[in-house]
Amino acid sequence: MGMHWRRLIAGVLAALALTGSAGACTAALPQRFESALGSYYREADYWVEWIGPLKEDSAARFCRKLQQLQGGALSEASAFYWAIAPDKGVYTESATTDYAAAYAYLEKNLAGMKGIDLAPALTLADYYRTDRHWRQEKLGPVVSALGEAMNFSTEDSFTVEQGSDFIGAYSPYLPSWTRAEPFYWLNSEMLEQVTVENMQRPDQTKIYWEPALESSNRYDFFLGGASPLITLKNPKAPANRKLILFGDSFASSLAPLLCESYSEITVVDLRYLGSSVLEEYLDAAGKEVLFLYSVWVVNNSAMLR
Amino acid sequence: MKKIIAFALSVLMAFSLLAGCGQNSSSSVAESVKLEGTLEEILAKVYDGVTDLPMTMEQELTEENSEYNVGVARSSYTEGLASDAAINAIAFSVCLMRAEDEEKAKTLAEEVEEKADPRKWICVEAESKIVDRIGDVVILIMAEKALADQLSANFKALAG
Numbered sequence: 065m066g067m068h069w070r071r072l073i074a075g076v077l078a079a080l081a082l083t084g085s086a087g088a089c090t091a092a093l094p095q096r097f098e099s100a101l102g103s104y105y106r107e108a109d110y111w112v113e114w115i116g117p118l119k120e121d122s123a124a125r126f127c128r129k130l131q132q133l134q135g136g137a138l139s140e141a142s143a144f145y146w147a148i149a150p151d152k153g154v155y156t157e158s159a160t161t162d163y164a165a166a167y168a169y170l171e172k173n174l175a176g177m178k179g180i181d182l183a184p185a186l187t188l189a190d191y192y193r194t195d196r197h198w199r200q201e202k203l204g205p206v207v208s209a210l211g212e213a214m215n216f217s218t219e220d221s222f223t224v225e226q227g228s229d230f231i232g233a234y235s236p237y238l239p240s241w242t243r244a245e246p247f248y249w250l251n252s253e254m255l256e257q258v259t260v261e262n263m264q265r266p267d268q269t270k271i272y273w274e275p276a277l278e279s280s281n282r283y284d285f286f287l288g289g290a291s292p293l294i295t296l297k298n299p300k301a302p303a304n305r306k307l308i309l310f311g312d313s314f315a316s317s318l319a320p321l322l323c324e325s326y327s328e329i330t331v332v333d334l335r336y337l338g339s340s341v342l343e344e345y346l347d348a349a350g351k352e353v354l355f356l357y358s359v360w361v362v363n364n365s366a367m368l369r
Numbered sequence: 370m371k372k373i374i375a376f377a378l379s380v381l382m383a384f385s386l387l388a389g390c391g392q393n394s395s396s397s398v399a400e401s402v403k404l405e406g407t408l409e410e411i412l413a414k415v416y417d418g419v420t421d422l423p424m425t426m427e428q429e430l431t432e433e434n435s436e437y438n439v440g441v442a443r444s445s446y447t448e449g450l451a452s453d454a455a456i457n458a459i460a461f462s463v464c465l466m467r468a469e470d471e472e473k474a475k476t477l478a479e480e481v482e483e484k485a486d487p488r489k490w491i492c493v494e495a496e497s498k499i500v501d502r503i504g505d506v507v508i509l510i511m512a513e514k515a516l517a518d519q520l521s522a523n524f525k526a527l528a529g
Binding site for chain 1: 426428433434436456491492
């Protein structure tokens with residue numbers, strides 16, 4: 065068999081293998097498929113992770129971790145809030161993520177903390193098609209929901225900036241015909257004056273890490289990607305309000321939008337910073353605390369150290 | 370005929386997908402040797418002299434964290450120790466597990482090889498996953514390849 069036929073067949077195989085439908089010669093997609101990255105399905109042109117039902121043992125551990133912090137390293141904080149960043153599976157017809165169960169469980173088991181339901185603030189269109197994350201330019205209603213619960217309001221108006229089209233974090237596992245999608249971020253005079261200290265990237269001083277615009281990890285653009293601890297400072301915000309935001313990567317695009325209301329926001333990722341050393345890096349006295357994690361983390365809380 | 374060819378090619382491609390996406394994974398088994406010392410002591414020897422080793426934090430492997438760290442239930446071994454990068458957003462994890470006996474350790478090593486997730490941190494991914502065994506002790510190394518190779522070499526050297 066000639067070389068060009070082998071290449072043609074290899075290309076067809078790539079498409080077939082990703083569809084999982086052996087023996088078919090069409091681009092038809094199954095309801096659900098498995099990849100090296102996990103279980104996925106496609107609905108309304110959105111690729112969605114199959115997170116599944118709430119794992120109560122993990123949710124219980126999640127609550128214990130937050131309560132341990134509340135009573136320990138964060139005992140001198142002024143207020144505690146929690147929210148779950150809904151994943152886009154919440155908004156699909158398949159509804160593969162039991163956000164409601166997760167929210168109800170946390171609400172029942174996180175005494176002394178105020179829960180904020182973010183699900184009504186979002187729709188499927190507020191997420192990337194080829195990536196798990198929400199889109200920063202769509203987070204206005206989320207900020208409003210947080211502001212209502214945490215007693216702050218935002219008056220800043222943002223301009224929408226655009227980078228080149230991209231295919232998100234799922235790209236290694238998606239069919240070659242997957243369409244790239246636009247990438248936007250928000251800017252304003254306020255955001256331009258915010259300074260950043262990033263434990264993982266000491267040379268980063270601004271909110272947006274521009275090298276990410278040319279990389280395959282586009283979402284690293286927001287606060288430079290994964291980091292144990294990042295501090296954002298806005299000298300023009302009310303000096304008496306400071307926030308500690310515990311979160312995963314969903315927090316990276318949201319945190320800048322809260323800078324108008326807080327002179328200092330410390331973003332902590334407990335996947336990379338152990339709770340046992342938190343007090344060495346953080347002074348919680350008089351600060352507000354917001355725990356904002358995705359359902360994925362609630363369901364796999366062993367990753368919080 | 371076309372459908373038969375397409376089906377056969379699909380099966381072949383499915384097998385090629387099982388190789389992962391550039392993930393360097395290897396597993397080897399050492400000859401029957403008894404590794405003395407606590408898991409902490411063994412870990413210290415594995416880390417001895419390694420360049421570019423990040424600062425680490427150790428924790429006991431428990432029912433709550435075993436599947437996250439090594440992919441298998443805590444009941445699969447008698448004691449376990451996890452060592453991850455501390456205060457650093459890099460994919461680095463070294464776990465040691467002692468099984469009931471050498472035979473059970475062989476099974477454990479196979480299970481860990483199959484199930485441990487080099488993407489457990491979600492936002493970062495280990496370039497290399499290595500599972501080794503000496504006697505009744507299994508090691509899981511997930512790290513950048515050059516570092517993982519150094520650690521694996523140190524572990525193998527403990528077999529004498």
